[in-house]
């Protein structure tokens with residue numbers, strides 16, 4: 105892109121400084137919703153044709169779309185909204201991005217400086233409210249600070265451990281004029297984006313690795329954030345170590361690879377959970393030992409020494425005591441380690457794991473009369489060869505997706521792991537599809553979660569965004585139903601979703617094609633039709649309410665104490 | 673094990689830093705006994721001294737989390753090494769003229785000074801570590817303490833070492 109027209113040192117209003125700064129950061133599209141305090145910036149959008157803006161139907165939809173854009177590309181997602189309710193509607197989305205380390209820059213308008221602190225109309229202290237869920241935030245008081253602030257915000261969002269950065273700008277600051285100066289350097293004393301790798305730490309781990317008889321690599325989302333999947337594959341092959349991937353790490357190591365064991369955790373596979381429990385050396389790579397992964401932390405990996413490779417020093421030893429800490433960018437660490445790694449004699453160990461996989465595969469009781477949700481996910485996989493980008497909402501369908509859609513590439517699973525935010529599935533797919541116009545994007549939702557964001561179907565229809573929206577309709581809040589069945593003796597409290605709208609008609613109301621399937625034959629047909637349609641489609645798969653996700657490790661239990669499921 | 677910790681933090685002089693730092697301590701259930709902030713030897717940067725009670729292991733986690741804040745330039749647990757820690761207290765004591773000499777003698781013994789005299793009260797100004805100040809307060813109690821205002825602890829490592 106020719107940037108000279110953007111860089112020229114003209115005297116321009118803050119709103120234009122903001123626009124130019126975004127363009128200079130390479131932003132192609134933003135997601136947002138206008139309102140009084142941000143109107144001057146929206147006037148710039150009106151006048152400019154280099155920046156695409158997508159008008160969501162709710163600010164939460166806008167930020168989840170920016171999130172899907174970021175997760176599917178590794179680029180910073182950008183979201184712009186007005187003050188007060190516009191800003192507060194983002195909070196769930198900011199928390200969702202923060203806990204999953206997603207790089208976002210969020211721009212909020214605010215009331216004029218002179219009115220800040222007076223409880224003015226649509227005033228909200230959004231910087232204060234979001235402090236715990238942002239990587240950093242700025243309140244811009246001076247028009248001369250806008251360009252520098254945007255530059256820093258993008259840098260902070262997408263370096264080190266990534267995360268959302270909020271920039272709050274009072275309306276009058278966007279009106280005032282200043283000479284545009286794009287800062288050439290970034291000065292952030294105290295911000296350590298990249299810490300140097302500490303060779304001694306890696307060498308110590310390599311020594312431990314040589315001695316290990318039953319080593320396991322536990323790969324998390326950090327591998328994907330660091331673009332280190334290839335290095336991870338090389339490490340597994342050179343060393344002979346089997347690999348398990350966390351939920352958000354799925355795709356970071358190819359599932360078809362012979363060294364891939366599966367996903368461990370609450371709904372993990374038998375082999376993956378057993379591998380962790382029997383390992384003598386567990387090397388976590390960009391994984392943060394979330395409680396849904398470790399379950400009972402005191403009984404987690406009881407036979408293993410723990411090694412932990414992470415960019416974020418604060419993660420090391422936080423949940424699980426670590427013998428071999430390795431702090432640094434994962435790609436740098438692996439590149440240093442790779443030439444020194446030798447093949448360990450792990451044949452016996454790999455055979456043990458293979459036997460677990462064979463004796464305890466993932467399984468469900470299929471039916472020829474009714475549609476099983478797991479079968480639906482397998483259908484999606486079979487027909488797309490695992491090459492689609494999948495976004496999910498939150499609930500049982502999310503875990504069935506993790507289990508029955510084997511992911512082969514980084515950034516092909518987009519899901520709210522840390523926050524478990526219902527309503528994420530559809531808008532995140534919109535962002536992912538905009539970022540990847542030539543890739544098939546499928547959004548898998550429950551009938552509960554889709555109703556938290558179904559209004560975003562309008563965006564699909566208007567902009568012809570060809571997301572395939574799948575609704576696994578079990579007429580209940582399935583995940584909650586499962587918990588109530590097991591932990592509350594079938595006292596089903598407020599989980600009934602019958603009486604929800606006709607999803608086919610709902611889609612059609614937005615101008616999106618709607619299809620429904622209630623058995624296997626209809627499902628094959630509807631899905632093939634959906635794939636053939638050049639545009640957005642909603643496909644509802646009607647499934648039974650009573651299906652549970654297995655295996656499941658009950659709360660408080662160790663990973664090997666899983667319940668394996670209904671018997672045939 | 674729970675201990676008192678004295679933490680020294682060098683921060684950029686930006687709005688909101690105090691809020692960000694204290695929030696991270698609060699989140700992990702650390703009560704902040706005292707917090708002092710003032711300009712440091714480096715232009716544009718302040719030094720914050722926090723005294724807090726909490727579990728040693730979690731303390732190190734909090735330190736790592738605080739260190740991640742963009743506006744935190746440096747952080748160190750001072751109380752893990754020899755340190756100088758001082759606090760200033762202003763203590764307003766009831767003091768009819770007949771009691772004054774007694775109180776002043778007491779103050780002198782602590783190298784405290786009299787910062788204000790009024791017909792029936794005195795303000796004692798004392799500098800020292802926390803124990804010394806507590807001892808002074810204890811001794812002044814019988815005379816009737818009207819008000820106490822303390823700065824909280826500021827501290828620095830002994831020797832040439834710098835943060």
Ligand SMILES: Cc1ncc(C[n+]2csc(CCOP(=O)(O)OP(=O)(O)O)c2C)c(N)n1
Pocket residue numbers: 497498499500501502524525526527549550551552553554576578580581582583584
């Ligand atoms: C915003 C939000 N509210 C509540 C929850 C708690 N929750 C987790 S899963 C779930 C049920 C989801 O039901 P549905 O969307 O129908 O999906 P299913 O589990 O049936 O696949 C609920 C209510 C949540 N994760 N997010």
